[in-house]
Amino acid sequence: MTTYSGFEARNLAYVYGNGPLAVDDVSLNAAPGSMTAVIGSNGSGKSTLIRMLAGLLKPRSGSILLGGISLDEWEPRLRAREIAYVPQSTATVFPFPVIDLVLSGRSPHAVRFRFESRHDVEKAREALELAGALHLAARPFTSLSGGERQMVILARALAQEPRTLLLDEPSSSLDLKHRAALIRTLTQLRQSRNLSAIMVTHDIQLACAFDRIVALRCGQVVASGTPDEVLNDRLLRDIYSDPNVRAQRIGDQTLVWVDLQGSGL
Amino acid sequence: MTGARFAKAMAILTLILIAAIGIGVSVGSQRIEPALIFSDPFSSTLFFRLRLPRVLLGLVIGASLAVTGGALQALFRNPLADPYTLGVSGGGALGASIAIALGWSARVGGVPLIFAASFAGAMVAVTFVRTIARAGAVVLPGALLLSGVAVNLIAAAGVLTIEYLTDPTSALRILRWLIGSLDVVGLAPVGRMMWVLAPAWLVLLFFSRQLNLIAIDDDTATTLGVDVRRCEGIVHAMCALIVGVTVSAGGAIGFVGLIVPHAVRMMFGEDLRIVLPGSLLLGAAFLILADALARTVLSSAELPVGAVTGLLGGPVFLWLLRRRQQFAAM
8 A cells, every 4th residue: 555645735726706716726635634623814716725625616626636546536435434524514404413414424434225234323422522512412413503603513523534624614613622622633634644734824822833934816826834934924914914013922812903903903 | 323323214104094994994984894805795885986995095295295395395406395385286187177277178189188287387487486596596585485485376366267267167176176075986997197207216316325415505415416406307397297286186285295205304314315205104194194184074074185284384384484493584
């Protein structure tokens, strides 16, 4: 068996309808065990990028290789054992119990026309535990709050046992405690399963915990490097097109904020 | 665990269906002595030519409408979707009315015209409703139901126009057939329907795993390895086929596809791999019982079964609508 090379995306571009390029010539690598955060202002093409990597959007041009094979040549169920996608929200209107929803993450591994085995149920409970949502197992998904839903969706993706996790703003509704738990879970899975993660986020603290940060503006990569390299006043002002963005290191954390007085408020 | 739940659900629903068949064959304006079914020619004819075929037609149509409703609800992630509310039955009815106006027994390439026309009408309706309600990648639930209403209105106006223009006998025939009834003579027509329906049911059951994932979310289903577009196309075609056959045989019987899958969900949970086969069994039992009620509720005459399901189903629809608004915005 050759060594698994993870994700390699080359020169990706995407256009919605007749609009401007939403993603313009973006390249990105995610070797096994690597953690990449994608940051950028609203509408900078972050979600479009991650949706292309998840196979939900077909790139206008460029190539995505997964383990050296083009993404659209993968048999969908086999691909689903490699990549799991954590969307911002889930559209269901049916009161699926949380455990059933997480069990759906086992379907790429399930034998056709068989129900999930006891083993699958154990995996689903493990995933719920990792995501800190085991106490929700019996609740109907539709009765959960936004943050609880995000924890369950994460558990569903973990139950898939992928090698790469793609996350689209997984912490947008999480409180501080669960945000910290998310960082811990991802780091822990990197150590135990060599999981790699690509995450779109507005949460700079979360991004700081990652190896690499890729910053997008208007669909293009404007900065790419370690958190230390990317998170400085000059680059951040460029990324967010706001002269009042400030970054400051406190210990080994970087604090980023907008100086409201400076912006005339 | 899901496997055990499945087995339990199928066992219970099969018993309900057997009980419903028992009730269905034993009630009616003429009492048939079970002992005489095989010996007495009159009882035998009554039983095998009228009573049993009617029960079996109810079984087949009830099962069809219910499984279609369950599949459409999952596909559109809308608990209010069913062949009737989405205008699929309406489209089928318009197609069938055109065929009736042209003559009951016309055939095109061996296929009865009424069936071909009804299938075409149903297919146009489902495609139309979905196209209208789809904004980009999402199907808007409110728009879906409203376009279903619009299709039903257009279809109803079309049917009225045909009734007005055609000769009085055909018009009366269309009117009586439209309300939905299970009048049938002999077992042969039911057998012919099964040639189309049984494979279509199997295809829907085959897709229940995928539909279960689509019921959660399109993107989730896609990233779990489901080809959502292909699944949608196939399920639409199968639903239109099933509705086409049932509408051309029994008229536009309403709300079965709405009530039954919800009842199965309440009893055995949300898993489509249980809801779809469960709806087949319970739908069959439900329509047999509704027809038994239609045949006996008035002492002087029989009601059309479509009137009974409509009177029962309308309030259920409103109740679901009200319940839904509590947790999800339209």
